[in-house]
Amino acid sequence: MSRYEIRLAGQLDSRWSEWFEGLTLITDADGxxxxxxxxxxxxxxxGLIRRVSDLGVPLISVNILHDHAAASDATHLSREENTT
Structure with a gap:
């Protein structure tokens, strides 16, 4: 499972969080x-992108959030497997 950041133009209040399957919603002063x-x-x-489209809210960006600690651990494990 990956973590994503989806940016939208417009301000949605926290009531929309459930509609977006429990994602955290943060609105900023820039709209x-x-x-x-x-x-x-x-x-x-x-499905999430389709919901944004159904609302008619402009989609600004979709980014995958990388967990650097997890990536580092995976690299470390891979190196250990290669040395045994």
Whole structure:
């Protein structure tokens, strides 16, 4: 499961969090909303993007959030496996 950040033009209040499958909603003073949280797979991601489209809210960006600690651990484990 990956974590994503989805930026929208417009301010959605916290009531929309449930509609967006429990993602965290943050609105800023510049008139944007950021949805952040885990997305189980590509089908779920496409579903979220479709919901944004259904609202008529402009989609600004979709970014995957990388956990640098997890990536470092995975690299470390990979190196250990290669030395045994």
């Amino acid at each position: 944007f909303t950021t949805l952040t949280g885990p997305v189980i797979d590509q089908a779920a991601l496409h």
